[in-house]
Every structure is written in structure tokens, then in C-alpha cells.
Amino acid sequence: MTETRVLDDLLCFDLYSLSRMVTALYRPVLEPHGLTYPQYLVLVSLTRLGTCSIGDIGRATRLDHGTLTPLLRRLADRGLLTLDRSAADARSVTVSLTPDGEALRPVFHEAQCHLGESLGMTEQQVRRLQTTLHQLAEHLDNPA
Amino acid sequence: MTETRVLDDLLCFDLYSLSRMVTALYRPVLEPHGLTYPQYLVLVSLTRLGTCSIGDIGRATRLDHGTLTPLLRRLADRGLLTLDRSAADARSVTVSLTPDGEALRPVFHEAQCHLGESLGMTEQQVRRLQTTLHQLAEHLDNPA
DNA sequence: AAAGAGTATCTTGTGCACAACTATCTTGTA
DNA sequence: TACAAGATAGTTGTGCACAAGATACTCTTT
Incomplete structure (x- = not known):
């Protein structure tokens, strides 16, 4: 049980930390345009x-x-x-x-391309992770 | 291809958005203690x-x-x-x-318990998601 | 001993995250 | 028409995220 609690805690930190890491990935593309x-x-x-x-x-x-x-x-x-x-x-x-x-549309496209290359994940992996995140977000929006 | 790029984009937004949702989950427990x-x-x-x-x-x-x-x-x-x-x-x-x-240790424990209940995920689901996030973070740290 | 490289910390400034409060407007109801 | 309820934005204040530059210290090399 304690084990689970620690995992929950780590999961949230992972989300928090990974989110900032991914945001940082956009920076080299966006910053030259002041975005x-x-x-x-x-x-x-x-x-x-x-x-x-x-x-x-x-x-x-x-x-x-x-x-x-x-x-x-x-x-x-x-x-x-x-x-x-x-x-x-x-x-x-x-x-x-x-x-x-x-x-700026081309900049947005460039940012997406840059990110796709940086992630190093297959499309299937991306889809699977995204599904998990969506389900979790949905649950938090509607805990019904 | 464009499809993949859109997925990448959404994935990053999902991380960003979900991270803030999870942070908000902690607020009811932490705020009474001014944390x-x-x-x-x-x-x-x-x-x-x-x-x-x-x-x-x-x-x-x-x-x-x-x-x-x-x-x-x-x-x-x-x-x-x-x-x-x-x-x-x-x-x-x-x-x-x-x-x-x-x-404050009991408060930290209370926060973890509160979160464990709010997530609505099994321990296996948590572990699996965590593994994915760890792999992604590792890849971003060391793109070797 | 003295210079230079590398490290740890601080400072400053801009922008985002969120809460609490205010102002303004629309709409339903009497 | 008049008014209460609710929605839409704005304002203000605190704290976090991060970059750029400054300061102070250690350690190695000369």
C-alpha cells in the first residue's frame, strides 16, 4: 500500500517534470520568434x-x-x-x-516537426500514451 | 505524416494540461497548510x-x-x-x-492518499504509465 | 603564490498559474 | 419595467519557471 502511494506520488512528479521538459523542447523553435x-x-x-x-x-x-x-x-x-x-x-x-x-503558421508546423523528431517514439507509442493521458484527464474532469 | 505531427502536438498539450490538473488535485490538501x-x-x-x-x-x-x-x-x-x-x-x-x-510528514502522507484515491487507476495502470513517462524523460535527457 | 577553469549560489527581469475580488452585461421572472 | 441570478471579462496580488548576468569560492596548473 505504501508502495502504491509512493508510486502515485512519483507519477505526479513525473507528469510535472516531463511536462516542463517537453515545454523546453519547443523553446529553441519558438524563442527566435519571441513566442x-x-x-x-x-x-x-x-x-x-x-x-x-x-x-x-x-x-x-x-x-x-x-x-x-x-x-x-x-x-x-x-x-x-x-x-x-x-x-x-x-x-x-x-x-x-x-x-x-x-x-506564423509555418513556425507552428516547424515546432511540431521538431518535437516529433525529439520524442523518439513511434506513432503507436504516442497514440497509446495519449490514450492513457486522455482517460486520466477525462476521469479527473468527470469522476462519475 | 501531418497526422503524426498533430498527434505529437496534442500529446504535449495533454502532458501540459494534465500536469496542471494533477497539481490542482493537491491543492485542497496543501493549501490549508499554506503549501x-x-x-x-x-x-x-x-x-x-x-x-x-x-x-x-x-x-x-x-x-x-x-x-x-x-x-x-x-x-x-x-x-x-x-x-x-x-x-x-x-x-x-x-x-x-x-x-x-x-x-508536516503526516500532511505529505495525507496528500499522497488523497491523490491515490483521486486518480482512479489500478496499481498496474499507474506502473505502466510511469514506465512510459520515465522512458520518455530518459530519452530527452540522453538522446543518445 | 597567481591565474584560469569550473562550480555553486544569488540577482534581476519577464512571463505564466491561479485565487479573490470587481465591473458589466444578459436573461429569466415577477 | 424592474430585479435577481448567472455569465463574461478585467484587476490585483502571490508564487513559480526560466534566462542572463554577477559574485564568490575551490582546485588545478603554472
Whole structure:
């Protein structure tokens, strides 16, 4: 039993530590463009969602509003996206990629390629690990 | 191929996101004691290592010195540990748990138990996932 | 003894993570 | 219409993550 508890503890540390190691893998590709990993996540989700609200981005990235507000402002200040209060619903802020932001798509692709090479895993291994992580995340979201 | 790249991308996001979800699981147990998850990691590694240097803790937790220095100072200010420059090697700072720090051991155990219940995984599932994460971390440390 | 390499730690600065609180707006209900 | 409930964002404050540069020390080599 104690053994299991120690394993649980280690598992969580492994997730925590490996997550930061993987984030570091992106750095050599993203930093030359002045981007951080969370900024990369936000921009990629924007390219997939298209123009959307801050709340939409938060759901896609699981990032808090308190994280997204300053992050989006920094990206808007650099001209990569625009933030406009919605005319239809004045509570909502609409986020859109600018042409400068769209121009970063090749960088996102490069980052993905770089990561694929760095992982050193087969596609099957990646799928299997991903399934495990998804199941765990699902369980934590809905412990039902 | 593009498919694989998307998988890689998602895998990394899953790690990043799941890591924060698991950290959040610790919060209900740690917060009443005024502890954060990184502080918990440092204190647990101290209970396992015994008195040691800041560098030892950094290797155990994979935390940067710039993270550890203020973190340790906060814990020292609260009387949970002591920081003393080593007499033998004046470069090194020795970290020791105080009795107040030792008294938190039951909290660490409670956190582990809480997490074990929250994960909803069998011991075998935990072991398997952990093995995968260890292999990946090892590969990233030594891409040889 | 003195210089240089290597190590351990600290300092500073930017950005993210998250909690608590506030302001504003929409919608359902009376 | 008016109001309470709930949602959407913003603001503020603390702590962590990490890079870059500074400081101080040890050890080896000369």
C-alpha cells in the first residue's frame, strides 16, 4: 500500500517534470520568434478555431482567464491578433488573427516537426500514451 | 505524416494540461497548510534526502536554482527549514528540516492518499504509465 | 603564490498559474 | 419595467519557471 502511494506520488512528479521538459523542447523553435509555449498553444488554437471569444480559447487550452488576458494583450500589442469587444454581446471579446499572426503558421508546423523528431517514439507509442493521458484527464474532469 | 505531427502536438498539450490538473488535485490538501505543490515537492525530497545542499534538491526535483532560492527562503522564513552556508565548502548552502518541518510528514502522507484515491487507476495502470513517462524523460535527457 | 577553469549560489527581469475580488452585461421572472 | 441570478471579462496580488548576468569560492596548473 505504501508502495502504491509512493508510486502515485512519483507519477505526479513525473507528469510535472516531463511536462516542463517537453515545454523546453519547443523553446529553441519558438524563442527566435519571441513566442512562449502558452502563446504557441493559444495561437495554434486560434488557427484551428478561427475568430472566437476569449472564453472559447480558454476552453480549448484549459488556460485561466487571468492567464489569457495579459497573454492576449501582449500578442495584440505585437500585432499578431486583434481584440475587439463584440458588438452583439458586449461582455464578450472577439479574438482574430491578423495577417502577421497567420504568417506564423509555418513556425507552428516547424515546432511540431521538431518535437516529433525529439520524442523518439513511434506513432503507436504516442497514440497509446495519449490514450492513457486522455482517460486520466477525462476521469479527473468527470469522476462519475 | 501531418497526422503524426498533430498527434505529437496534442500529446504535449495533454502532458501540459494534465500536469496542471494533477497539481490542482493537491491543492485542497496543501493549501490549508499554506503549501504549494513545488514547496511540497521540495519538502518531500528533503524528508527523503535528509540534510543536503540546494544543488541536491535541484537534482531531485529538477527545479532551477532561480526557482529554489526564493522558494526555500519563504519556507525558511516560516521556520520549516534552515539555510546555512556550509563550513566545509563556503559555496554550498546546507538545507535542513526543522522540527516544524518534520511535523508536516503526516500532511505529505495525507496528500499522497488523497491523490491515490483521486486518480482512479489500478496499481498496474499507474506502473505502466510511469514506465512510459520515465522512458520518455530518459530519452530527452540522453538522446543518445 | 597567481591565474584560469569550473562550480555553486544569488540577482534581476519577464512571463505564466491561479485565487479573490470587481465591473458589466444578459436573461429569466415577477 | 424592474430585479435577481448567472455569465463574461478585467484587476490585483502571490508564487513559480526560466534566462542572463554577477559574485564568490575551490582546485588545478603554472
